[in-house]
Amino acid sequence: RGGGRDEGGLSAEMFSSFFREVLKPEAGLFEPAPDAEGGGLLPRSDAPEEDMEAVGRVIVKALIDDHPLGHGLAPVALEFLCGVHEESFATVTAALAALRHFDPTLADNWASLLTEPAAQAGLTVGDFPADAHETSAVDDETPLTADIAASVITRACRCRLVGERRGALLALRRGFTEAVDLQLQLAPLSRAELAFMLQGKATLSAAELLSCFVLPGASEHEAEAAGFHAEGSCAHELFHELISDDLAFDEACRRRLFEWCTALRALPSAGLKDKIRLKLYQGVDESTLPETHTCTHELHLPDYSSREQLANRLLLALDHIHDGFHKD
Numbered sequence: 001r002g003g004g005r006d007e008g009g010l011s012a013e014m015f016s017s018f019f020r021e022v023l024k025p026e027a028g029l030f031e032p033a034p035d036a037e038g039g040g041l042l043p044r045s046d047a048p049e050e051d052m053e054a055v056g057r058v059i060v061k062a063l064i065d066d067h068p069l070g071h072g073l074a075p076v077a078l079e080f081l082c083g084v085h086e087e088s089f090a091t092v093t094a095a096l097a098a099l100r101h102f103d104p105t106l107a108d109n110w111a112s113l114l115t116e117p118a119a120q121a122g123l124t125v126g127d128f129p130a131d132a133h134e135t136s137a138v139d140d141e142t143p144l145t146a147d148i149a150a151s152v153i154t155r156a157c158r159c160r161l162v163g164e165r166r167g168a169l170l171a172l173r174r175g176f177t178e179a180v181d182l183q184l185q186l187a188p189l190s191r192a193e194l195a196f197m198l199q200g201k202a203t204l205s206a207a208e209l210l211s212c213f214v215l216p217g218a219s220e221h222e223a224e225a226a227g228f229h230a231e232g233s234c235a236h237e238l239f240h241e242l243i244s245d246d247l248a249f250d251e252a253c254r255r256r257l258f259e260w261c262t263a264l265r266a267l268p269s270a271g272l273k274d275k276i277r278l279k280l281y282q283g284v285d286e287s288t289l290p291e292t293h294t295c296t297h298e299l300h301l302p303d304y305s306s307r308e309q310l311a312n313r314l315l316l317a318l319d320h321i322h323d324g325f326h327k328d
Helices: 009-022 049-064 075-081 085-089 092-100 104-115 146-161 163-177 191-199 206-210 220-226 235-244 251-262 307-318
Strands: 276-280 291-293 298-301
Touching: 009 049, 049 163, 049 191, 075 085, 075 163, 075 191, 085 092, 085 146, 092 104, 092 146, 104 146, 146 163, 206 235, 206 251, 220 276, 235 276, 235 298, 235 307, 251 307
Parallel strands: 276 298
Antiparallel strands: 291 298
């Protein structure tokens, strides 16, 4: 543990573990849309407000410390934190786009009502959810027509994303702004920029992942410090080959390797502050698993003699990244 000092790895692991746990459905704080594949999470309507405030406090601390949340929260939740969520409901197109990040199935169903007027037959305004605090010029029994469909669907999107869970979202924002209010600084950002700053980049190409490492070939100093050349080991070259192979080492593997080596759930928007150095894991045999040290930003590779052996041991280690194979 770096002589008792936290050099970054322990804090990173704390943040990652926190967000990993609070976003689980069994925590009772956030939820996906029912029967929706690929959507993000939003606060549950019944989430305890004190718990949501605590999550908000951790989010702002993570932002200040440049620790990305990773993907999980639907963008409208991030926009609500910064007080800019109403921009997502300026038009029906924007509202459906926001809904699609949470409930893509429902968004597609409602979008079809705009492009296929025949699908509106038999529907009334009351068939769509509406925030009790919103006033409407039409009553629930009014038939849905092309003239009002856009406004009704926009209102329904706002209710589904915000109105149903407004209390929990407000509690999340109270925690987020309690110690330091960054709303003024974050408000000018676009939705994509805001998501990137708060959530980071979770999808990495092989080149992007390799750029997070300082490889022994970078300089004579790095080669000497890594120890591979002195021992006649080619494990570092095998590592480069494996990571560069999209078929043998896919995007899911790259994401797990990045998290294992950094304790981060995503690449920070400003890039990785401390790159990971490869070092020869001396005094062990080829059956030994690789070992990562997040505090010193190092990945130790045993002297593997083949790419197949490296892949086997590395993938086994990655299958257990949350149960103690790494060291901080």
